[in-house]
Amino acid sequence: MDTNGTTTGSLVPPTSIIRSPAMFWIIVSSIPILAIWWWTDYRWRISEGEPPLVPFKIPWLGHGLDFMNDINGFAEWVRSVHPTSEAATIQIAGQHLYLIFDTKLASQIYRRSQTFIFDPFILQTSQILGANKQDMKKLTEGAQVVSPAPAAEDSGSRILHDLHALTPQHLTGKSLDRLTDYFINVICADIDKRFPKKDDENYAWETMDLCEFVKSTWCHASITALFGTNIYEIWPGIEKWLWAFDKEFQKMFTQMPRAVMPKPYALLDEGQEMCEKWEAEALAAEERGEIGGDPDWDKYWGLRFVRLRDEYLRKSGLSTKFRAGNQVVFIWGLNANAIPIAMQTITRAVLSPPLLASLITEIRAASTSSSTFDLKGITTSPLFRSVYLESLRWATASPSPRVVRQDTQLGPYHLKKGNMAMVHSRTLQMDEATWCIPGKPESHPSKFWAERFLDGDSETEKVRVEENAEAESNYSSDIKASHPVAKPLKPKQHEVVGAKSKEMQARMLALRPFGGGTTLCPGRHFATNEIMGGLAALLLRLEIEVDEDALAKNGSPLPDLSKQGGLFPDRGLICRVRRRKGV
Template sequence: MDMGSKDSQGLLHEHMGLWIALLVLSIPIFVVWWWTDYRWSLALREPPLVPYIIPWIGHGLSFMKDVNAFTAWARSKYPSSPAATVQIAGKHLYLIFDVKLASQIYRRSQTFIFDPFFIQTSRILGASKKDLEILEMGAQVVFRRPGIKDDGRRILHDLHQLSPGFLQGKSLDKLTDVFLDVLCEDIDKRFPPSEEKSYEWEAMNLGNYIKETRAHASIVALLGTHIYDIWPGVNEWVWKFDEHFQSLFTEMPQFLNPKAHKLLEEGQQMCEKWEQDALKAGEEGRIEEDPEWDPYWGLRFSRVRSEMLRDNGLSTKFRAGNGVAFLWGFEANAIPISIQIMSQVLLRPKLLAKLHTEISACQTGPLTFDLKKLTTQPKFKSLFYETLRWATASPSPRVVREDCQLGDYLLRAGSMVVIHSRTLQMDPATWFIPGCPESDPSNFWPERFMDGHSSEALVTEENAEAEENYFTDVKRGSTGDRKGKGSEKTQLSKSKYIQHKMSALRPFGGGTTLCPGRHFAMNEILGGMVAMMLRLEIEVVEEELEKNGVPEADLKKTGGLFPDRPFIVRMRRRRT
């Protein structure tokens, strides 16, 4: 054997020895990695599955029929579990019953995403294929459809940024001023102070009266007076549409769900007409330059929103459908709560007297008051928050963007998560105080929030983290490179008790979808109630109360909940 052959064999043996050494050294690393991953997969499981009978469909029919009753039933199957899994149309849906898990979902907006629901709602309300392609540009989705060209438009992001800026500050003040002016005018028309008949008792259903007056005042404040010129029946339409809105999400064809589709079509036609008339009025110089409010557009926000949608190439039908959803959402939540808060006050004459004392401290004249000061009064604040807790049921949905860890659970990509606010708001573990029977969460207890704390600081801090995650993710513009386990921050803003209680109060959702209209909702609900209290004497008709019973929250709908029965009162003009 020559010298070259021996050198080659020696080199080969040397390399083999090196590879064997590397392999031996890597075995412990591989074993540790495998064992860690294996233990993680063993430790993490989806939340417990609620049994179902019908394959693939699972619980879908029950969930769509009555989400509140279904969620209560699902919770009863695993009362100590912070979450449960249900089967709907071949996919898993995770119901969240735990305050801490809910807060993590809201904060981790890059993993738990809402954009798919906006896109689905837009499709149901009339968006074209081209509209959907525009909406999907830069949207947070699980999978991007092939063939979607991205030209840089970010309409969902832009809409998200637009709303808060126009529903606070100067715009909020203008919105509130117009609302209260119209409401007071309507009260004065029904009970003219100059007519003696106005000072005689008149019996009526409180809910119907508040529906009529608050809807008119808030629609004029948001959309102007001209909408009533072209659509006199808009008030009646709102409440009919509210009854059928949820059924549209079953996506049944029109012949199987004719009433809902007919109401949707009416709303689309009238919202399209409203926009066309406002554009024409602007072209003809009937609208002054850039006002905060005008009779055709209403609040400046409505005009700027329409302009943004048009500039981004979204169709007339999409804009009309978007207007339908906006109008319905603006009316269908705050007004039921307005009815509930007034009803609960009238059932408690001692509370009514105490509220009049707080009103007196805020009055600037016989019929006027400082609303900003009023909303800081302890009894009014506590009453407001308790009404939100007791009379709302606001399911907050998200899509899981990738496999991730939430608490002790593994959640699968493409599945849906629903935080059911009413479950959190009625949980005895959060709300019941031992030795204080009135604190039972099934009771309406006006003093529940008399500790002086507000949920706004908590939701603002939580919202800030969610917004940061959302904007970072949108700028990245990618569906990948996100850590599944995510962060689970500990909240440190208040004492643990107060923090836990306020984290469980979720009438306005949370995270990036925290309702931007919540500030006006407070002004509308409390300001509207005080405007009535200063102008009218109102008493419960005891005979009718005995016959009908005390109203409870009607759980057949979501969002703000109406009373489940008539509440008959007598009213007359208050002498000042």
């Protein structure tokens, strides 16, 4: 300002030590260059021993946009930049993320659950799901984090650990059998409703999109098996909501405000409102004495596990909104991966008439009457297992992230505290060196080869279980060490048996649809029953033929890579369907 109080137009303050305008402008214009140098070349260069850094252009943000927009395509590109490296470093929002390409390093990450931790992601998700300050305080108590808050009061409760330990015991054994029975019964009832039995058995062909039929039938069966039937009465639009939420949910992890992305928040609001209502009605039914004793399933809560889980959340003093958010994510997780894989398995079976015929032969061998079958006979059939595992390999892209809790050595690399490490299953599942068998062009990983797992797949689960047992034991010791009186629920340890051939082990370690370690998907047994058992129920009841004209016009469905986890077929499959005679 001049002495009259008006601006002079000059940006150089009269008292500044930089009296020359030229010097001022040189300094001002060099600030961005200095900043870029600071962020790219100095501030964010990799430390000694970190995996090679993939070049990036945008300071600080690094590869953030590419990673968020298309994680599958991005991971494939990173692999092509470092085709022989066991891992690579990428930069996302000022942090390093180590993408792991080597199966043995991936296994190490899963086993070392005290160093490669998952709780930070659960806490972040909880915040997104509407956990309030009190909820967050409770959830954070004893959680595995990089830098714990200084001397917060510790009551000894370990909510994240207890919830984690509660799940697997209810998704195995008798509870799993009950869940599966319910699921298969609903599938059969829905098929019977859609294709009713007639006395004259004169069934006409109907043309339909098989993918859509499987999507809605499997969804209805799995939601009611786990969450009861009342949820459909309260929320008839649950399926429409589910698939809309599935498209939007990942966006919430950018933590942009509601005003910037109203759609995901609106869907979350709807889910929470409905789940609050669902819980309130179940509690009211309990009050009225409608849910007597300790039933293994009831129409309000669904499976006993869901009732006990909700009871645990209430007893832990977590808010109604957070509890509802927790159910929203459970409903989503229950369906978002398993349903696309059911669609993939069924469409691949139907697309190959010889394979379809062989599967029907297997079903007949496991039949106990004209319309029933022994599930064990199906899930242990080598052909059924092979088709299922190949569907998982071909059509999942499960990113399994961990936070590095302290500076640590992983194989040849030195990983830095606070960064992230991620096993991206698809990169391993599409690795030519692992999957191609010389002289067998059909074994190329880009191809769906139904017979790929005919030999020796039984070892797959054993390796997962072995990793899981080690990870659980590390996790449990870690949690116990954090508080002298904390009594975390003891996770069930699984037995490990069997030897592994070297070649087979490499393939098994490269098949990672269900993640690994402590967070190895506890729903995988139910998913297996849903997909293989559901396929058997479907083929036992219905004759299905692909509409060749529609196929020629639309092309054969491929995995839609725009999503993560279970990948949907990227288009429908028009089929002619009718009820089988004699069923």
